[in-house]
Amino acid sequence: MNTFGHILRLTTFGESHGPALGGVIDGFPAGVAVDMDFVRAELARRRPGQSALTTPRREADSVEILSGVFEGRTTGCPIGFIVRNENQHSADYDNLRDVFRPSHADYTYQARYGLRDHRGGGRSSARETVARCVGGALAKLALRPLGISVAAYTSQVGPIALSPDYRRYDLTLTETNPVRCPDPEAAEAMARLIADVKSRGDTVGGVVTGLIRGCPPGLGAPVFAKLHADLGAAMLSINAAKGFEYGAGFAGAEKCGSELNDEFYTGTDGRIHTRTNHSGGIQGGISNGEDVYFRVAFKPVATLLRNQATVDAAGRPATVHARGRHDPCVLPRAVPIVEAMAALTVLDHVLLARTVRI
Amino acid sequence: MNTFGHILRLTTFGESHGPALGGVIDGFPAGVAVDMDFVRAELARRRPGQSALTTPRREADSVEILSGVFEGRTTGCPIGFIVRNENQHSADYDNLRDVFRPSHADYTYQARYGLRDHRGGGRSSARETVARCVGGALAKLALRPLGISVAAYTSQVGPIALSPDYRRYDLTLTETNPVRCPDPEAAEAMARLIADVKSRGDTVGGVVTGLIRGCPPGLGAPVFAKLHADLGAAMLSINAAKGFEYGAGFAGAEKCGSELNDEFYTGTDGRIHTRTNHSGGIQGGISNGEDVYFRVAFKPVATLLRNQATVDAAGRPATVHARGRHDPCVLPRAVPIVEAMAALTVLDHVLLARTVRI
Amino acid sequence: MNTFGHILRLTTFGESHGPALGGVIDGFPAGVAVDMDFVRAELARRRPGQSALTTPRREADSVEILSGVFEGRTTGCPIGFIVRNENQHSADYDNLRDVFRPSHADYTYQARYGLRDHRGGGRSSARETVARCVGGALAKLALRPLGISVAAYTSQVGPIALSPDYRRYDLTLTETNPVRCPDPEAAEAMARLIADVKSRGDTVGGVVTGLIRGCPPGLGAPVFAKLHADLGAAMLSINAAKGFEYGAGFAGAEKCGSELNDEFYTGTDGRIHTRTNHSGGIQGGISNGEDVYFRVAFKPVATLLRNQATVDAAGRPATVHARGRHDPCVLPRAVPIVEAMAALTVLDHVLLARTVRI
């Protein structure tokens, strides 16, 4: 239940207020050069405290690789790693031991397990995603020599939304602003909205758009392991995700086949392409060589810095007022996590595709 | 790659123009009474040729259970079953042997496997879902004594959409019209739209809304096997699915936390409930006892009864014009498939939940 | 629980007295030519009624491939197949409905599932292995162009045992006698022993030796998926198997390292070999290019054609006296099953090895 992937498998563990989080990456190919500076840079993108838009909680997020790498290259053996928890304010959560925060996992954990680590959300803390970012960074390193790259950006915050056409934006601008939105003007408006929401002790949702370029034709599988089904499961497993669509997505549901079908032609490169890409680079669950793009909806963070009515563990009325340090908007930090999960999914399917013909 | 589920595992096989399709359901609990009339009725709902809105292709869809049932009850051993293919018009597909239909899986299969069964879409035919409906029917039978029920309905066809609030509709009306829409008026408009689109040799997309009632608190898992991630993977594995959202979904991305959080209270039944249900019955990936609801977007069927430009296997320009018998709109027949996949997912998690405490 | 393999996965279903048994082979590589005469010949080797040494029960064992093969080649899609049950004498088992046969699975099934199909052993019938032989035959076809071959033979019946050194025997003689023993003299003695045991309504155990030739170096995995651990699990899953050893096996436990270590040298073929092969072709769980050999112990068949004391479902004393048609010795028919499971295991690891480097 804590493992993702078919052949390339990431298993994560850890709670936000325990000694450490970490993971094991099994099935990672041997011989990949491990650029630890890149891994650390990827982790830094996820780290809180990067700007006024995110939680002021500071986490060093210093990853220690414990195995599976020898003299700078992966060995094919499992890559175990940990990230120590530091700078915890567990006492911030003492008042939450016996009360269920609205729209959090407190009540459902209690219902499932009969007990829970109430500090910082325990296992349901978004801090778990630090392990995904380590896995994703390594996956990106393995994909790079294959010419496959992954990118994501904030395409909506509250009602402020970019065009669904990712080709309109220069994605090299994504990291130039704290919102991680490639449209500088929209980024500013989003930043203002987040600041405004935060000042009211409130939070706001949004959408991340993901993009996989250089995907060769033939990745995916016909039925349950469709490339988009695996991508969807990957994205929906991220904290606060509420929806996933790829290609034309929900908007395509309104359309006719004559509007949405992607005509094939042979390009000047001698390869088969489609003139449009409503398919989102995936047909019948298998990549067709065009860009794979998708969108992930995130709800507003459930932790509000204001009074909320709820019940305690005995079912009696109670009030919660969060004290910890929290993100007013999950979007900026969700971007690297979306990339990480996409990279893991694609690398898994690259490896699977090696087994299709003998 | 052709197996779905953690403990309850459905493996499907079969192409639309081979001798038969079928499946194996492993991990199905022992002692469940098998009502074959119910199973057959569920299959009949998926069957083509039910109305003018669906393909005139007639399939008897007669299921034969080969194992795992003894004297009317499941034995706990794998349930193997087959559905023979009949009334195939394989010659309808002769002209497609060396040409790639736009927005179909023809090209991607060829790219992945180096060869393909071109008849009727082969493995990517929607006919594969007959095996899911058998599995889903059996899962519903196991869930029924637990008070868990699953329902789905067509909530959008092209631009004609119901309110997102499923509580406004009387779902007992779903089966009273061929569109499977619980709003009779909208159903008629949808039917007219489908007929119109069909008359132009075109197709149209839409949305199915799914609903799980009676789900006890505690189903799901904290990280990768979140109940909504497994539901999402299930739905996205259905042919033509382009998106999945649960609870507030994409619309929730526009909102603030103060609008979207679900306040807890203790009901007159002595149990903890939420006043609103933007969470869609799932918090932190685990059910909270409220209704689980979700939406699945389907693109228009890719097969058009009109000329389309494309390329052949050698990359040369070609034209396709479908001859087979095809659905102008997948929605009505998608409804029972969405239900089947939801039932399988929930029963799987019911069984998983049994292993959480010793 | 009814699936074997990591990437190449065989799922089996069916009871001996239901309508049919069968299986689904998922992950089978595309493009393999399917020689149905070979598949049928392999099934014929497993079939009962081949000689006076085996059960007179006649099973046509006619396999029907339902999917995954198109124009004589595998498509990469799941291969579903069934074998109809015929010539059943279910009434032979009426007296066993409420009684537990000694050393059979009757009592344990009842304990696990609360109910069982008592006819012919239900799911625990050796007839289940027909599905493994289909899978194994196809795996052999995929391995053949890679130069990998699998062989097995009866090396012991009761106290009559061949030398543990398989190189002393001409394995092309294995199929020349009904015992499937490559030593014609020993084969005759074994046949006499089986006939003698049968005449007393008794049964006898034995050992099958298995051999995999042409295994390239590098198949297997370091820890849980060691090649010999997967082979062991495969063999121990065969009905009546009681033990597994590879290379020096239990005899090696008596030895010193100086006696058992396999010295490396470079052969005239320019490749690295070992002078001895106590390792059984596997070192650290990974093949080293030498012959892989192993032995599987089988207990005597539990069904005796004589009175045995036991209890009924209520725990009251009872007597059983088998009436059905049964094998006095499982060994001759176990040989093709051992081969089948070995072929599946090796092909699975061949595919896995493709994913190790990028």
Place this chain on the structure above:
Amino acid sequence: MNTFGHILRLTTFGESHGPALGGVIDGFPAGVAVDMDFVRAELARRRPGQSALTTPRREADSVEILSGVFEGRTTGCPIGFIVRNENQHSADYDNLRDVFRPSHADYTYQARYGLRDHRGGGRSSARETVARCVGGALAKLALRPLGISVAAYTSQVGPIALSPDYRRYDLTLTETNPVRCPDPEAAEAMARLIADVKSRGDTVGGVVTGLIRGCPPGLGAPVFAKLHADLGAAMLSINAAKGFEYGAGFAGAEKCGSELNDEFYTGTDGRIHTRTNHSGGIQGGISNGEDVYFRVAFKPVATLLRNQATVDAAGRPATVHARGRHDPCVLPRAVPIVEAMAALTVLDHVLLARTVRI
């Protein structure tokens, strides 16, 4: 490939000369009290340097639990843990960088991965089993309240062997001598043999007998997940294991059914028992409530403190002479590992059995 188990899943990572080894236990039931003194005591049993019979290498083997335990109880979330490597003498292995030690995994790793961590055997070091002992200790804690216990002992060293009947021995004596043999006299002879072998720079093999008591009827599965197949896979995955047998095992292959069948009777406890237990407590792959017992053969350690001929990475003749600190006999330290793997296997099947009926 580095994960063991169906529902209860142990994933291990780490090499002997990297920073740390560790593991993740997923699917562990919630609410189990974690007695860390017991866990540490179990680890101490595996630790080298316990007596003159084992390697003088000293490992603190101090385990750090990083997650999944809160206020002394398991939470149902994955239990991550690490054991730091200390007191490494990596320089001892410098001469092995480019040479393949006979009967080690050096050559096969190189063949599989194209590179390897040559220090201390890397991933194939027996040190990996420290993670299994942590998992096994926790599994024992979960099994204890269910009345299920696991024991193992050295039953053979070289040619010195105990009776196969475990009931002849007082297993409380197992830990009273460094060989872990419950027969004090045999233990002394074994100790002398090991000392003698060691003095010659040689090593010696042996057998461990395992025993599971209190196993309720109904654990296991009919086909591939037979209890003994899973136990066999577990045991064969232990370093240096060469064979596995349960119940009558290989000796049973010589017998007749009339000698080996286990007659049922109803005991004074009102429960069904067998008068003999040649079945080893497992019938048709499912436990019958009697003692489960089995034997695991271990080859002599491959590392000899004497010259051995071999080849280097280029295939040229070379000589190895081990310098590190090594066990002359793996048996005493294999005992707790056998117990650990048995405990994990049984707990996994206890959890699986919860899913069989609804």
